[in-house]
Amino acid sequence: MKKNSLYIISSLLFACVLFIYATSINYQNNNNARPARTETYTNTVVNVPIDIQYDSEQYFISGFSSEVTVFLTGSNRVTLASEMQESTRKFKVTADLTQATEGTVEVPLTIENLPSGLTALATPQKITVKIGKKATRDNLPVTPQIDSGKVDERILIDSVTVSDERVSVTSDVDTLSKIDKIVAVLPTSEKITGNYTGSVPLQAIDKNGTVLPTVITPYETTMKITTKQARSASSSSSSTTGSSSTKSSTTESETKPDSSKKD
Secondary structure, three states: OHHHHHHHHHHHHHHHHHHHHHHHHHHHHHHHHOOOOOOOEEEEEEEEEEEEEOOOOOEEEEOOOOEEEEEEEEOOHHHHHHHHOOOOOOOEEEEEOOOOOOEEEEEEOEEEOOOOOOEEEEEOOEEEEEEEEEEEEEEEEEEEEOOHHHEOOOEEEEEEEEOOOEEEEEEEHHHHOOOOEEEEEOOOOOOEOOOEEEEEEEEEEOOOOOEOOOEEEOOEEEEEEEEEEOOOHHHHHHHHHHHHHHHHHHHHHHHOOOOOOOO
């Protein structure tokens, strides 16, 4: 009887141990099966250049923004940081115009070579591009252009020369027909206070002074400006007054009767 009681008690204890062990294992398995919580990050990449694919031998394209903003989303912060830097970036934004012909077209932007685990959205998602027949005009004269507000009032421009007096201009046929002149423009950051020598950009403008989309060869030239001192208004006025006084005094002396002469 005692042996049976011990056997029953031992069986119950063993059953309890097995139950507790099985419950513990099941709890651990459930915890392992539960999905881990992940965080998602979004970074903004600005001024991403657009790689436009087109027949550059036959066509000239213009009228579009060459850069876009890209929003990157992912859970891997290291990969996101790598794509933020231009030097380590793998993805690129492209626009396919290989099948396009002359005219103004709207083309969608595509993001290529995006690392696994990241999603991306470009803003804008489309660009409008003007496509024209490519042409070149050679031997166009260059005209120096200096804003009078950039010249110190104490000096005068004596002469202006450019190292490239004639250039070649490439654009579409329609744009080339609108060119009025090629100007060498003094940078807005410059102030002429004396003789000047520096590189300045070249621009093609129409009759209204609007800058036209072109490729100019060379794209810049060396401008040389020689100056001279301007006569100040006060010096000029003083000199004029002095001359007038001398003349008046001389005239008075000539007309005044000689008091030593007797009647």
